[in-house]
Amino acid sequence: MITDAAPDNTINVSSETGTLKRLLIHSPDRGLGKVVPSKAQDWLFEDIVHLDTMRRDEYDYYVKLLLYFLDPDKIKGKLSQIDNDPTRAFYIPGTDEYYDSDRVVDIQKLLGQILEENNVRVKLTAAICGIERCSYRIQEELNAYDPHELAKIFISGSCPDKRMLFAPLPNLIFMRDIGIVINDHILLNKPAKTARTRESILAQFVFFYHPMFAHIKDNLIEIPENERHFLLPDDEKASDYHRCTLEGGDVMMVAPNHLLIGCSERTSIYAAQQVMKILFDKNVVDKITIIKIPKKRDYMHIDTIFTQVKKNVWVLLGSLARLGDEARKKDVLHFFAPTAANKEFRILQFVKGSEQQPREIENLEDLLAEISGKDLGSNEPVRFIYSGDNEFPYGEREQWTDSCNLLALKDGVVVGYDRNDRTLDAFRRQDFTVISAKELLEKFENNELSPATLADTFITLPSAELSRARGGSHCMSMPVLREPLLSEF
Numbered sequence: 001m002i003t004d005a006a007p008d009n010t011i012n013v014s015s016e017t018g019t020l021k022r023l024l025i026h027s028p029d030r031g032l033g034k035v036v037p038s039k040a041q042d043w044l045f046e047d048i049v050h051l052d053t054m055r056r057d058e059y060d061y062y063v064k065l066l067l068y069f070l071d072p073d074k075i076k077g078k079l080s081q082i083d084n085d086p087t088r089a090f091y092i093p094g095t096d097e098y099y100d101s102d103r104v105v106d107i108q109k110l111l112g113q114i115l116e117e118n119n120v121r122v123k124l125t126a127a128i129c130g131i132e133r134c135s136y137r138i139q140e141e142l143n144a145y146d147p148h149e150l151a152k153i154f155i156s157g158s159c160p161d162k163r164m165l166f167a168p169l170p171n172l173i174f175m176r177d178i179g180i181v182i183n184d185h186i187l188l189n190k191p192a193k194t195a196r197t198r199e200s201i202l203a204q205f206v207f208f209y210h211p212m213f214a215h216i217k218d219n220l221i222e223i224p225e226n227e228r229h230f231l232l233p234d235d236e237k238a239s240d241y242h243r244c245t246l247e248g249g250d251v252m253m254v255a256p257n258h259l260l261i262g263c264s265e266r267t268s269i270y271a272a273q274q275v276m277k278i279l280f281d282k283n284v285v286d287k288i289t290i291i292k293i294p295k296k297r298d299y300m301h302i303d304t305i306f307t308q309v310k311k312n313v314w315v316l317l318g319s320l321a322r323l324g325d326e327a328r329k330k331d332v333l334h335f336f337a338p339t340a341a342n343k344e345f346r347i348l349q350f351v352k353g354s355e356q357q358p359r360e361i362e363n364l365e366d367l368l369a370e371i372s373g374k375d376l377g378s379n380e381p382v383r384f385i386y387s388g389d390n391e392f393p394y395g396e397r398e399q400w401t402d403s404c405n406l407l408a409l410k411d412g413v414v415v416g417y418d419r420n421d422r423t424l425d426a427f428r429r430q431d432f433t434v435i436s437a438k439e440l441l442e443k444f445e446n447n448e449l450s451p452a453t454l455a456d457t458f459i460t461l462p463s464a465e466l467s468r469a470r471g472g473s474h475c476m477s478m479p480v481l482r483e484p485l486l487s488e489f
């Protein structure tokens with residue numbers, strides 16, 4: 001059992017909703033303020049964002065909430081001082097006021113720390129300069145920077161004197177996608193999009209070199225490339241059976257024995273199969289369910305169409321789920337519909353030892369209900385909350401702005417965006433309290449409420465800018481330690 005004493009370096013995640021104890025995040029950096037309209041799509045943003053608003057009025061609330069739940073000593077009693085500081089020093093690594101928590105950890109800090117080692121700095125600088133095609137002189141110049149400034153340059157792409165050396169990494173705020181903790185192992189990603197390539201090199205170095213992960217070096221899993229892929233003509237490379245890509249938003253650790261992997265725009269069937277083989281061989285889990293979803297920008301990863309709220313409560317997009325199917329069946333037109341549309345959505349469950357006889361699961365609700373009941377031992381009826389309250393056309397509208405992408409701070413207490421009104425109404429009807437991050441923090445600060453006693457609550461985060469980046473609070477987190485959810489079993 002993990003206690004509240006000073007955290008050690010335990011790495012363990014065996015559920016989506018066990019009390020969160022430590023995670024990696026990345027606060028929006030100066031690179032996000034450099035996205036230009038003509039590159040926004042290539043860099044996987046839907047629009048350009050206003051950096052100061054995104055930080056001050058939106059993301060900073062996420063950090064404050066995380067600190068209040070995971071490391072309250074860093075924040076309790078200081079809220080008005082933090083909020084009234086126009087320089088935001090509390091959020092800026094390197095300042096005296098920086099929150100510097102070992103439970104809410106910005107990957108930029110870890111990157112700066114590994115770069116203090118000369119050997120690591122030289123290797124990583126060479127690797128980055130290689131993929132970014134920098135000149136030899138730039139490489140020399142980079143080597144001379146202070147390690148923490150160098151970390152900023154590697155992430156933002158630009159120097160303190162504002163020169164841009166390479167493209168920014170605006171998607172690094174979506175820390176979920178760089179890797180995923182599966183029990184006491186970490187699966188590193190293989191990004192599908194070029195815009196995210198540098199992220200995975202930075203992550204690889206952090207996981208392999210930072211002392212925080214030293215004790216699990218043997219548990220870092222990298223997915224081998226498919227050798228056939230090297231010899232394929234370019235126009236055949238896109239095939240799901242040869243491509244080897246996987247992003248963390250498609251991997252969900254729902255129960256100690258059970259992992260979900262989405263096959264999507266970003267994660268290929270080939271990669272999913274490799275991961276299954278490795279995890280079964282290493283006995284990390286014994287059941288893997290593969291959820292194949294349509295390859296569409298609207299739902300790039302499975303965590304954009306459902307996430308878990310509580311042992312027996314899930315939020316999901318209705319049009320891909322059972323209700324969608326049933327609605328279709330009422331209509332005779334469905335007999336004439338092209339079958340290919342349905343084939344794009346498929347769920348197959350593989351159990352170690354009988355991988356050749358997967359079980360087909362008809363719809364998302366059946367799978368999720370089974371996880372709640374069978375894997376997590378919930379005796380209560382399973383409840384589904386639908387995006388946009390499943391009202392046409394709000395399901396899709398609100399899913400686009402991450403109504404289904406919630407981060408559980410503990411079982412039943414989730415963080416999500418404030419803009420998805422109908423989804424929030426659906427939560428209220430299921431007896432969840434909906435409260436804004438701002439109001440909740442004030443109530444924590446004056447002891448009216450406490451993270452420990454909070455139950456069945458949806459905490460809303462301001463989201464006008466953040467949602468343009470197409471990710472929510474689930475994707476903005478990489479949990480590395482959660483309390484076991486099954487302790488009361």
Ligand SMILES: NC(=[NH2+])NCCC[C@H](N)C(=O)O
Nearest residue numbers: 044174249301469470471475
């Ligand atoms: N796990 C997630 N859903 N991540 C969202 C990532 C959003 C990011 N703009 C991208 O397209 O890559």
